[in-house]
Structures are given as structure tokens and as C-alpha cells.
Amino acid sequence: MKTQDEAIKYLNSLVGKGWDWDGYYGWQCFDLANFYWYYVTGRTLAGMGAADIPYQNNFTGYATLYKNTPSFLALPGDLVVFPNTYGGGWGHVAVVKSATLNQITVVEQNWLGYGAVKKEVATVRTHSYDTGMHFIRPHYAKSTSVVKKVTSVVKPKTTVTKKKFVLVAGHGYNDPGAVGNGTNERDFIRKNIIDNVAKYLRSAGHTVTLYDKKQDMYQDTAYGYNRGDTKNYGLYWVKNKLKPDAVIEFHLDSAGASASGGHVIKNAYAADSIDKGIQKALEDTVGTIRGITTRNDLLNVNVAYNQNINYRLVELGFITSKKDMDYIKKNLQAFTKRIAEGIHGKPIGGTPAGKSKKIRWDWKGRFTPNTKIKVRKSPGLKGVIVDKGSWLKDKSDWVDFVSVTKKDGYWWIKFKYPTNPKAGYFYCAVCKITDKNEKIKNEKYWGKIKWK
Template identity: 35%
Template sequence: MTQTAPDKKTSKAALTQKQFVAWLKQSIGKKYDFDLYYGFQCYDYANAGWSQLFPSNTLKGMYAKNIHTDNKAMLSTRAKVYKNTPDFLAKPGDMVIFPGTYGEGAGHVAWVIAATLSQITVVEQNWLGGGWTYGAEQGGSGWETATQRVHSYDPNMVFIRPNFASNKVSATLRKTKAKVTKPKTKWNWKGRFTTNSVIKVRRSPGLKGSVVDKGSWLLKGQYIDFVQIEKKDGYWWAKFKYPTNPSAGYFYCALCEITDKKERIKHEKEMYGKIKWK
């Protein structure tokens, strides 16, 4: 798993600790399918909370137990990571990572809303395995919602404490500044993209964009003429119309994962095909 490069400066969250804990409490009873796969997993809820703190940032990785290692570079400027010790006291707003059983399994992740030295009160999803119980891998569902629950500390737990905004006023100012200095993410660049593998097609850019029928995905060796590129959710996306059915409107496909440190698409080396710029 490619780690995101750390920022040069420490990043503060968009919310204060109090604001974030309020969000966690209001999320109880709701369901979160952040990546739109396998229903309502614990990792989905972790990312749902993280996106409230850092709206343009996403936790990446396969297993909850590895969140702190898979995202080590990114977390280095946005949070502090603590290993559990006998005298460690969790704080509201901490993310807690549960280890896999006997070193195996995917582990678990939750958000702390209260704690003592002997136990933590968390909000979590899929603790009972009811996050995905029916339906397809994409679009499937389950009965389990985000639930408040009490756990004892585990010696191998890891806690991630976000760099919360210092207070409500500064958080509001930071949000305002972010809107004014929001970095550019779209370019009206045109070109022809020829695939070297099967690529999903979505109705909007980003990992949350709904995926079209599998029969309309791009196959190896096919091409599309794109009119715009956009970076979102750690990937470059192309906006295009199907050559055989332009009246259907615009669609999007991923061109590659963003790995260049300066996020320059023309310097990416692991494209999902070839681009001929116009």
C-alpha cells in the first residue's frame, strides 16, 4: 500500500475536539458505507469520522489493525499515535485500533467518546458482524448501525489522537481560509486515454461515484477522449463521453493513483494506460 507523503507543516483538523465528539454522538444509530463496498464496515466508520476532521483526506489500507502503519506518513502531520500502556488514558475523539486475534484477522477500529484508566466508551460499527449480511459486494447492506459500547483496554491497542482545531473561532477561521486558498483540483486538459486493463466507469469522480453496469466498463485496449481531468480521493480522474454513445452524457474513469510527491499527472509512472495529450 502506497503511503501518502506527509505535509511540510502540521495540519489542524476542521473541527475542535468538542465539535467532533458531538458529531460522533449524533452518528449513533446511523450506517456508514464510506467506500460503497461490503456494507457498513468498521473501517467505513473510521473514514466517515476522519473525513469530518480532514475533508480532503482519506485513510487508506485493507485492514483496520494496520491503519496506523498504512497511513504513517499522512498521520505524522495530522495526529499523534500512542501505544497502549498501563497508565495510558484515552481521550474523547481518539481513534482506537484493536489488534487482530492472535495476530490474525482484520482487527477493528472505533472512536472514543469517554474513557477511564480501566475502560473506554466508543462508537463503532460492525462489532457484531452485521455490517454486511446481504446483497452484492457493492451496494449490499446489513442491520448493524453505529453503536455506543464499552470495552476494556487491550495491551496491544493503538490510539490515534487527531490535531484538533484549538477552539470554535479558530476552526471557523481555518475553514474560511481553506475556502479562499482551496487548491486547484480540476484542469480542462484534453487527450486520448487508451487502457491497458479493465477500468470501472463512474457517474461522478471519486471513490463515492456510483459505478455503471459492468458491461459498460472500459476494457483493455479501448480508448476514450477526455475533456477534463480531476484529482480526488487519491486518484486522477478523466471526464469523457463514450465514443459509441455520446448522447449518454459524461462519465468518469480513474487514470492512476496519485503517487508523484508534487501530484503532477504527467510525472506519474504507473498509469492504467497511455495518454496522448491534445
């Protein structure tokens, strides 16, 4: 497989010449397509006529076949197959050179019918989309760079490389997005999500820019796209002005009340560590409704593919799901921290968000005090203290404990009074935490412990 840059360079080299792949009927449209396809993929196209291409070829694993839709955006390098209403029933095939949402500019042969007599070379021409069209997009090779041989081995650093992220809140202007559970998608994400995710990413050392909350990146991108301005608006502006390592756009989904969970949306490029990290963060929190999904009918997804921007759209959950929205609202900081950790690639601050640090262990033993110790109804210094008559006083007041808790700088045991087990469980501290590794068996207790 060739890279997309190599494919476009080769496509441009075909213009102005006549191409005959099979030695029959002169310079047909199918001949040009086969020269291009073989160069890019190492494979040939089957079919009696161009209209057969979508149906008589198996593109699994090396290309993706798309049916044209009103929102479909063709990309440079795509094969475009015209239906059998063209070419006297044979159809037509060309290669996309550039495209907008309204028309495609292609390199093609035999559009005027003079290819059979070799009087019509490969030509650049613009067409409108047709409802019967199919588009075939190669899975290009990734661009590679030559690395000079080094004479010494450098031990790789274990730290995560600091990156430049752009976070985008979906919708905007006069588009509030989906509505449910007393809020709308546009306002909820702007108020609750992107600032918090940015906060945690910045705490991990990354540079984070928020796309202007007063704007709508989709509408901005569409404006630039339709003007042919690939520098100054929306996602184009993000690429050329901010030059980020990755762009993450946040949304909330909408469906019936029972639909629940989030997922990550990507273009045809393979999912990377950021996509997988965010997807895992959703699995660990609000849950997922499906896996990482490839889409070709979203403008920003397609523009990002065409511009080689590391981009994904994240559906955080369903705004129409009370379950999803209650979870996000009640766990906002833990939720947004976990999303940031998915982007970052590892826990931020040492402990994964949403997962409390372990403080309790089911270790059993017998504790015999050698001094007076307060007894509480729960572990910790805020636990309610029982009456003095029930405190532990000396070695005659031994207790069997069933667990150990680390809290407020002390080790606490959980026990029942051997003389009154029906009273339930109580707690007392057995020592301060002084060991540098915080291991209870290395501490000096206010008495003796016989571990079981």
C-alpha cells in the same frame, strides 16, 4: 481540522445509523472510522483492514499515534485500533466517546459481525483496554469566537494582563516522590518553591491559589476519575471551583547523579508563552536537560487535555543531582523569582531575577582632584579606607583610572598610584550621583576628568 467539540458532536450524530464509505461489504467498522476521520481532518485512512491503520498511514503534522500502555488514558475523539487478534485477522477500529484508566466507551460498527448485511448500525459500546491497541489523536483546531467589527481603533495596552494561577506541589499523602541529597521531592517543593513563586507572581498583580499542601493532586484527580466525578476532585475541582487561567505543577526529577537540568512537560496542545517562559527561565538558571516535552502517559496531563485546562508539569531539576540542588538552595530567591517571571512573561520589579543590574563600566580617563578625597581598597562606603597619607589631596595627585563603578550614591574610579603601581588597584569617589538620569558625564566632579 475541526475542533474537539465539533468532532465529538459529529461522532454523536453517527450513532444509530449505518455508514458505508466505500460501497463494499456493507457497514464495516472501517467505513465508520473513515467518515469520522474525513470530517475531522479532511483526510482518509489507508489499509486493507483496520489493523493496518497504524502502519499504512502517515499522521505527521496532523495527528499523534500512541501505543497503549498500562498508564495510557484515551480521550474523547481518539481513534482506537484493535490488533489483528480481532475481526478474524482484520482487526477492528472505533472512535472513543469516553474513557477511564480501566475501560473505553466507543462508537463502532460491525462489532457483532452483522455489518456486512447492513443489520448493525453505529453503536455505543464499552470495552477493556488491550495491550495491542493503538490510539490516534487528531491535532484539533482551536476553538474560535466571532468578534464584532468595531468602527474605531483602540490602542492596545502594553501591560501584562493579570491572571489567575493555581500552583501545585507534586506528590503528597503517602507518596514523598523522588529522594536525593538529603531531602524528598514532596517536602522540598512545599517548603521552598511554591510559596516563593506565588509571592513574586502576586507582587506582579496576579491572583495565585496554592493547591492544598496536605493533598496530592494526582491521587485526588485519580479518585475523581475512577468515580466518574468530573467536578469535585483534583484537577476537576481546580477547573470547576477555581476557574484558573493556568495551572503549574512543580516536581523534581530523579536519575543517575550525572543527570542535570529541568524541563517543561505538556499535553498535545502547542506550547504557549507560559511554557516557553518557564523553559527559558530554567535555561537561564539550573539549566535544561531537554526541550518542552509532550507526554500522554501522565494522568493530570491527559485530564487537562480532555478538560481544556491550561496546564503544564515542570521538572525544576534533578533531586539526585548535587549540582542542581546546590544551585537551587544557594539561589532560592533568584531561582523562584526567575520561574515566576517566566510565568508572568517579563521581569518582575523591573530587573530580571538572577541578572544583577549593571553598576560597572570599563571607562578610562585621568582624574585630577581639587580637594582631599579618601582612598579605599574596594568601591563603596564599606570599602576599607587606606591611611591618610595615601589620600588624594590636590591637582598634583592625578591618577589614571581603568573603570567606573556606581555604588552607594557615588561614582567610584579604579586606579593605580602612578608612583607605586605595584601596590595594586585602589578606589575613590569622584562625585555624588545627582543627575536624574545618573549619567556620570553630567555630574560635577571633585576635580577634573579627562576621558580617554
